[in-house]
Amino acid sequence: MKLANPELSVWVSMGDGDSMAIGGNHLIHAVRRNQDLNVTIFNNEIYGLTKGQYSPTTKFGQVTKTSPFGTIDYPFNPGELVMGAQGTFFARTLDCVPQLTTECMTHAAQHDGCSVVEVLQNCVIFNDKTHAAITDRAVRDDRTIVLEHGKPMLFGKNKEKGLRFNGRLLEVVTLGQDGITIDDIMVHHEDTEDTGIHMMLAHMGGDLPVALGVIRNVKKVSYTQLYEEQMEEQMQSGKYKCMDDLLNSGDTWEV
Amino acid sequence: MSENQIINKEDLVVRFAGDSGDGMQLSGTLFSDASALTGNDIATFPDYPAEIRAPHNTIAGVSGYQVHVGNHIYSSGDKCDILVAMNPASFKSNLKWAKRGATVIVDIDTFTEEALQKAGYTDDPFTDEFERAYTIIKAPITSFTSRIGDAVGVDKKTAEKSRNMFALGIIFYATHKALDHTFAYLERKFAKKPQVVQLNKAVLTEGYEYADKLEVMHSHIVEVAKADQMAKGRYRNITGNVATAWGLLAASEKSGRRLFLGSYPITPATDIMVELAKHKSLGARVFQAEDEIAGICSAIGASYAGALACTSTSGPGLSLKSEALGLAVMTELPLVVVDVQRGGPSTGLPTKTEQSDLAQALYGRNGEAPLVVVAASSSANCFYWAYEAAKLALEHMTPVILLTDGYLGNGSQLFRIPKMDDMPAISPRLATPGDTEYRPFKRDPETFARQWALPGMEGLRHRVGGLEKAPEGNLSTDPENHALMVRNRQEKVNRVANYIPDQTVTGNPDAELLVVGWGGTAGALTLAVEELNNEGKKVAYTHFNYICPLPKNTGDLLRRYKKIVVCELNSGQFANYLRSQFPECAMTQYNKVMGLPFEVGELKEHFNSLLG
Numbered sequence: 001m002k003l004a005n006p007e008l009s010v011w012v013s014m015g016d017g018d019s020m021a022i023g024g025n026h027l028i029h030a031v032r033r034n035q036d037l038n039v040t041i042f043n044n045e046i047y048g049l050t051k052g053q054y055s056p057t058t059k060f061g062q063v064t065k066t067s068p069f070g071t072i073d074y075p076f077n078p079g080e081l082v083m084g085a086q087g088t089f090f091a092r093t094l095d096c097v098p099q100l101t102t103e104c105m106t107h108a109a110q111h112d113g114c115s116v117v118e119v120l121q122n123c124v125i126f127n128d129k130t131h132a133a134i135t136d137r138a139v140r141d142d143r144t145i146v147l148e149h150g151k152p153m154l155f156g157k158n159k160e161k162g163l164r165f166n167g168r169l170l171e172v173v174t175l176g177q178d179g180i181t182i183d184d185i186m187v188h189h190e191d192t193e194d195t196g197i198h199m200m201l202a203h204m205g206g207d208l209p210v211a212l213g214v215i216r217n218v219k220k221v222s223y224t225q226l227y228e229e230q231m232e233e234q235m236q237s238g239k240y241k242c243m244d245d246l247l248n249s250g251d252t253w254e255v
Numbered sequence: 256m257s258e259n260q261i262i263n264k265e266d267l268v269v270r271f272a273g274d275s276g277d278g279m280q281l282s283g284t285l286f287s288d289a290s291a292l293t294g295n296d297i298a299t300f301p302d303y304p305a306e307i308r309a310p311h312n313t314i315a316g317v318s319g320y321q322v323h324v325g326n327h328i329y330s331s332g333d334k335c336d337i338l339v340a341m342n343p344a345s346f347k348s349n350l351k352w353a354k355r356g357a358t359v360i361v362d363i364d365t366f367t368e369e370a371l372q373k374a375g376y377t378d379d380p381f382t383d384e385f386e387r388a389y390t391i392i393k394a395p396i397t398s399f400t401s402r403i404g405d406a407v408g409v410d411k412k413t414a415e416k417s418r419n420m421f422a423l424g425i426i427f428y429a430t431h432k433a434l435d436h437t438f439a440y441l442e443r444k445f446a447k448k449p450q451v452v453q454l455n456k457a458v459l460t461e462g463y464e465y466a467d468k469l470e471v472m473h474s475h476i477v478e479v480a481k482a483d484q485m486a487k488g489r490y491r492n493i494t495g496n497v498a499t500a501w502g503l504l505a506a507s508e509k510s511g512r513r514l515f516l517g518s519y520p521i522t523p524a525t526d527i528m529v530e531l532a533k534h535k536s537l538g539a540r541v542f543q544a545e546d547e548i549a550g551i552c553s554a555i556g557a558s559y560a561g562a563l564a565c566t567s568t569s570g571p572g573l574s575l576k577s578e579a580l581g582l583a584v585m586t587e588l589p590l591v592v593v594d595v596q597r598g599g600p601s602t603g604l605p606t607k608t609e610q611s612d613l614a615q616a617l618y619g620r621n622g623e624a625p626l627v628v629v630a631a632s633s634s635a636n637c638f639y640w641a642y643e644a645a646k647l648a649l650e651h652m653t654p655v656i657l658l659t660d661g662y663l664g665n666g667s668q669l670f671r672i673p674k675m676d677d678m679p680a681i682s683p684r685l686a687t688p689g690d691t692e693y694r695p696f697k698r699d700p701e702t703f704a705r706q707w708a709l710p711g712m713e714g715l716r717h718r719v720g721g722l723e724k725a726p727e728g729n730l731s732t733d734p735e736n737h738a739l740m741v742r743n744r745q746e747k748v749n750r751v752a753n754y755i756p757d758q759t760v761t762g763n764p765d766a767e768l769l770v771v772g773w774g775g776t777a778g779a780l781t782l783a784v785e786e787l788n789n790e791g792k793k794v795a796y797t798h799f800n801y802i803c804p805l806p807k808n809t810g811d812l813l814r815r816y817k818k819i820v821v822c823e824l825n826s827g828q829f830a831n832y833l834r835s836q837f838p839e840c841a842m843t844q845y846n847k848v849m850g851l852p853f854e855v856g857e858l859k860e861h862f863n864s865l866l867g
């Protein structure tokens with residue numbers, strides 16, 4: 001659609017099943033090419049429409065209709081997949097925080113190239129509270145971190161905790177404890193070309209807070225732009241200007 | 256040239272066969288181009304192996320190219336009058352394609368013990384019986400070329416690559432043709448490599464002179480009749496795949512809709528994409544997708560956005576596109592799907608031809624999912640059928656499957672170049688911005704086609720998708736609505752029949768026997784029927800290009816004949832399709848599922864047996 005009419009702003013709305021299973025191949029190739037699409041992935045870690053089978057993002061061991069004894073599938077992390085495919089934009093938000101979602105979507109729309117926004121989505125019917133361990137009001141501030149470009153990675157109710165790179169791994173530290181100051185805290189750079197840190201951030205969970213906000217946003221000429229440049233150039237310099245030219249090109253003769 | 260006796264012939268079939276790396280496709284192409292330029296009608300048929308680099312000198316690695324030249328050429332010919340075999344493997348596997356009495360030219364230098372063994376020979380292949388049945392020319396091609404290579408100063412490998420030119424030189428002598436066209440080609444092609452030009456020209460000339468020195472040649476020179484019934488105009492040589500690509504480009508220019516092709520490479524359809532990828536200057540937007548599903552889905556997206564959207568593939572790829580075809584049916588968007596059929600099922604016979612995707616094209620989708628199916632019947636008319644497919648898609652708001660096949664796609668023919676001004680108009684059914692009456696599934700009372708509203712058109716915000724909709728565009732699971740929409744989608748396709756010409760009969764229309772064909776078999780069927788009628792038999796013939804819907808007079812036409820034989824390169828898919836619509840007509844079948852085109856001889860034999 002975007003190739004047929006580059007003027008359009010094209011949005012692709014998918015679930016975790018659509019984007020990671022049946023459409024997984026298409027997602028990674030759109031990301032790899034950096035096609036100028038805005039992709040939203042509503043990740044409820046389940047196949048909702050078909051009533052509750054495990055998906056490629058369902059937590060390992062979870063009991064679902066098709067895994068009565070627990071899944072033995074290791075899940076995908078959409079962020080890691082996007083970065084593995086050389087993605088240029090990845091953001092993550094929560095269904096219950098509309099303001100953050102709006103911000104992520106706005107940045108995605110502004111990004112030239114393929115932008116992917118993962119929305120951690122609750123499925124009231126078939127996978128209720130799958131994200132509750134991080135989204136519940138009582139724990140949200142401690143279990144998530146909203147990343148902001150150029151700002152130190154702080155979180156917690158009073159922004160008292162932060163992330164530090166200890167030379168080997170990311171770790172949580174508390175300001176004021178063991179001599180930790182704000183200078184020890186990592187600063188978020190969404191535009192770092194290297195995917196290393198962004199991959200670590202996207203991967204976080206468990207003991208580390210789940211990263212939200214724009215995790216990666218780097219500039220790279222989009223497929224759309226390269227395509228239009230080639231079209232333009234060929235339109236200017238191409239040998240044939242119309243079909244009659246082409247039809248009569250090469251070896252022809254009169255009878 | 257010494258004093259020779261020249262034999263005049265109406266037509267001649269030359270087959271070039273050799274190892275994959277021997278350049279046989281090029282020799283064949285150059286011979287057919289030179290013939291076309293000197294006034295012959297032509298048809299060609301490349302017969303190349305599925306393996307890209309099969310072991311040297313093996314049967315699996317044999318590549319062939321058959322050229323049929325003459326006055327009035329319908330097909331690439333059954334069997335050849337002249338066979339070129341560049342090594343023992345090609346000799347062994349291609350001799351069956353030579354007529355008895357044919358001239359067989361071999362590079363005798365390659366008939367070493369090792370190569371003979373690799374080809375599966377335990378004895379001398381040139382038995383007495385063989386020598387009696389054929390005229391054999393054992394040319395030391397390799398040694399000639401390596402000597403010339405030394406003289407020109409190129410290495411052995413480069414010299415060997417020009418062996419095909421030696422064979423071509425012999426053929427030009429044998430067919431009384433000049434070398435200048437090929438010289439010009441070589442000068443163009445290797446403009447930056449003067450040594451290579453010199454080498455190839457020298458080898459070509461040497462082959463020609465070698466033939467001149469051969470006693471047997473002098474009584475074997477053939478002057479093939481020039482085409483005398485060709486309509487006036489400008490001509491060129493064209494393959495079916497290039498013609499298909501150009502037909503789509505032409506339809507795009509005429510309709511004013513951008514051309515979009517979303518495809519995934521697959522033999523023998525790839526060349527359509529390869530050709531279109533060259534023509535960005537003509538506005539062709541080609542997208543090489545990650546698979547066939549992405550190919551067709553990107554095309555559906557492009558169609559939604561207003562392009563003349565196409566996807567090209569072959570059998571296995573069409574299977575992958577099935578679900579998305581349903582989406583195109585449901586969204587009622589224009590879409591052209593080209594299926595260059597090959598031997599199936601599964602990966603089957605990638606480089607061989609067949610007509611066995613018909614049922615898939617007609618029925619291969621879930622749900623009631625009617626669409627238009629048309630088929631090209633010659634390499635050259637792929638241009639017109641691609642154009643027609645696009646016209647029908649755009650004017651009737653429906654996906655259209657165009658069936659061609661490996662034989663048409665890779666084969667080439669003379670093509671009378673049309674003028675774009677003479678091509679029929681194409682009127683896409685675009686909605687009018689701001690039209691307050693616009694409804695996504697409101698239908699034209701005549702065609703039943705809906706209107707095409709593009710994203711960005713003022714006031715025409717709407718949605719389309721895979722789920723069933725009510726005419727206003729809202730989702731609906733209402734039973735009555737579904738029944739209505741199913742009927743309407745079918746009716747829209749049925750009504751295409753109001754816009755296509757009647758089915759015609761050739762041959763002897765008053766015959767008892769009606770031969771029925773469709774798609775790529777027209778060449779052999781036409782010739783078989785023509786020859787039988789010339790021999791005093793009475794045979795009628797009708798060939799279908801519009802498959803779904805069928806021309807409106809089809810039933811009336813079929814009912815006129817007592818005996819009907821439906822001929823196709825599958826197990827009877829078209830015959831069964833016709834039976835399902837005209838159960839009152841008794842139909843017999845003639846089928847061939849060998850990955851090969853029909854031969855005129857086998858068809859005549861079968862028709863004769865039916866004539867009793």
Ligand SMILES: Cc1ncc(C[n+]2csc(CCOP(=O)(O)OP(=O)(O)O)c2C)c(N)n1
Nearest residue numbers: 014015016017018044046047048049050055
């Ligand atoms: C080809 C095909 N296979 C299977 C289905 C059935 N199906 C519909 S939705 C779905 C799962 C979708 O899961 P997800 O993308 O996570 O979306 P959710 O329903 O959870 O929002 C499946 C398997 C289908 N519609 N099409």
Ligand SMILES: [Mg+2]
Nearest residue numbers: 015016044046
């Ligand atoms: Mg889901």
